[in-house]
């Protein structure tokens with residue numbers, strides 16, 4: 001869900017993805033539910049096609065378990081190695097797509113660096129050693145920043161993160177204040193200074209950013225880079241801020257995997273970040289064998305991944 005800043009209405013409850021939206025893409029009663037995801041992991045079908053696919057990964061809630069505050073996330077042992085292995089096997093066609101600044105992503109995964117889209121598309125680094133391009137940044141009005149910053153006064157558990165190109169207001173530590181946070185954002189956003197801003201409600205966070213770019217524009221831009229061009233993108237994301245990326249995948253013959261609930265635009269769902277990590281680890285293995293259970297794909301046809309494989313085969 002993406003809203004024009006000045007169209008935000010006061011909302012009485014903590015924002016989560018609506019239940020109806022979670023189930024929209026899963027109308028087939030035989031389709032795997034969230035609890036079946038591990039048995040239907042498609043890594044086996046894709047393992048032989050790593051030269052034809054590109055992988056885009058949201059970070060928080062997708063690769064990493066959410067933490068009480070953004071600074072407290074941690075990279076589980078083995079994840080950086082698995083991503084590095086995939087980076088090699090995909091010839092560099094793997095990238096983070098996050099709302100975090102790229103410098104922060106680098107700090108979290110240090111010493112690993114991948115190509116990356118940061119700040120919901122405000123930044124892009126087309127390969128690990130390249131410079132970070134920030135041409136899309138529009139500076140937020142300083143008075144406006146101050147007004148949003150005042151929302152912390154609602155409760156000590158509310159955190160305001162000024163990312164430079166956007167402001168994120170986190171209420172994970174005080175979820176009962178979610179409605180009030182959104183009400184305050186809505187009140188501020190009635191001002192005409194907000195005409196060119198967008199509000200991105202997420203999991204216990206609401207982010208205010210300039211309009212004109214998002215994770216979808218970032219993915220699209222990355223797909224024009226030589227390492228990614230001509231491949232079929234796979235995007236994995238968990239939150240409403242990822243919808244923009246899911247929506248551009250058909251333009252490239254790609255597919256989306258959601259985390260925590262099937263959503264529009266996603267053809268497959270992981271139960272949680274631990275399942276994503278396991279899948280990536282297995283996908284990055286040099287060889288798959290009987291010792292790597294869970295790679296067979298009993299639900300492949302229903303999920304449409306077989307078609308994806310055929311398309312990739314002919315690409």
Ligand SMILES: [Mg+2]
Nearest residue numbers: 058060061239
């Ligand atoms: Mg996320």
